[in-house]
Amino acid sequence: xxxxxxxxxxxxxxxxxxxVPDGYGGFREPVEVSPxxxxxxxxxxxxxxxxxxxxGGTVFVDAANSRGAFEIPVGSRVEIGGVSYVVRTCQRxxxxxxxxxxxxxxxx
Numbered sequence: 001x002x003x004x005x006x007x008x009x010x011x012x013x014x015x016x017x018x019x020v021p022d023g024y025g026g027f028r029e030p031v032e033v034s035p036x037x038x039x040x041x042x043x044x045x046x047x048x049x050x051x052x053x054x055x056g057g058t059v060f061v062d063a064a065n066s067r068g069a070f071e072i073p074v075g076s077r078v079e080i081g082g083v084s085y086v087v088r089t090c091q092r093x094x095x096x097x098x099x100x101x102x103x104x105x106x107x108x
Contacts, residue, residue: 004094004101006064007037014038016059017079018072027077033068036061038080056085056108063100071103078107 012035019027037060059078061069072078076087085107094101 004096004099007060007062007102009035009065012037012060012062012065014059014080016061019077020073021075030077030079031068033061033066033070033072036066036080055083056088056106059105059107061103061105063102069103071100072105078105080107 014036015032015034016036016038017030017032019030022028038057039060040055040057042055059080061072063069071092072087072090074087074090078085078087087105087107089104089106091104092100093104
């Protein structure tokens with residue numbers, strides 16, 4: 001049986017700093033998870049004073065190639081390229097037995 005191939009390094013061009021909630025209303029010190037892939041998205045806003053929302057997107061964290069990778073809790077703060085986002089969802093992908101292939105984070 002063949003092993004599952006990690007997300008290739010050439011596709012993981014971003015770095016991310018993660019601050020998880022501390023359980024007391026604040027956040028723990030940020031830790032780096034790198035490399036990751038960030039696919040940024042922005043959509044039109046219904047607000048008459050803005051033409052677009054603040055943006056967000058999907059972050060791909062590879063279990064094998066992203067140093068410091070872990071399942072990031074919803075509500076955590078992440079910083080990518082100097083921009084701060086909140087993790088809205090974290091989905092495990094490609095589970096094989098007890099191993100996860102990667103996580104997909106929706107951030108905004």
